[in-house]
Every structure is written in structure tokens, then in C-alpha cells.
Amino acid sequence: MKNNTKITNASIESAGLPKDAKHVIAEYIWNGFDAKATEVSIDIESNSLGFITSICIHDNGEGIPRETLNLSFGNLDSLKKIA
Numbered sequence: 001m002k003n004n005t006k007i008t009n010a011s012i013e014s015a016g017l018p019k020d021a022k023h024v025i026a027e028y029i030w031n032g033f034d035a036k037a038t039e040v041s042i043d044i045e046s047n048s049l050g051f052i053t054s055i056c057i058h059d060n061g062e063g064i065p066r067e068t069l070n071l072s073f074g075n076l077d078s079l080k081k082i083a
Helices: 009-015 023-035 065-074
Strands: 041-045 052-059
Touching: 023 041, 023 052
Parallel strands: none
Antiparallel strands: 041 052
């Protein structure tokens, strides 16, 4: 399933998304715990110059129910706010 959304600077500012990368990573970790995860892992890869090339965050939480994927992805709002 592929969904597209349009995100602008104004929509990011009004959404209250964190600007600092550490806050973004922390939010992903807390999302895992919100989904009842008991394990959260972070894999960070860097290039030969030491610059981060990827960050992968994995958890064993409940995940997003398939029937609500279209509400979660492609929307710049949270189901937590809607519920």
C-alpha cells in the first residue's frame, strides 16, 4: 500500500513536531512503549567519515492495526489525538 502526503514547513511548525534529532528519536522510542513494547533497539550506521547514514528503531510493540493504516500514514495527525 502506498500513500502520499504533502508536508510543508508551515504544517510541520503547526504540528508541534520536535526539531532536535534527539527528541525525534526519543518520540519513536516512547511510541514503542506506548504500543506495549518490552524491547526497543536502535541501530545506527555511519560512513567512513563518521556521519550517520541511517537510524533504525525496532520494537516488539503491538503495532498499528491494518485497518487504521490509512489513518496513521499520510496524515500529519495522530490517532492518539483523534481518540
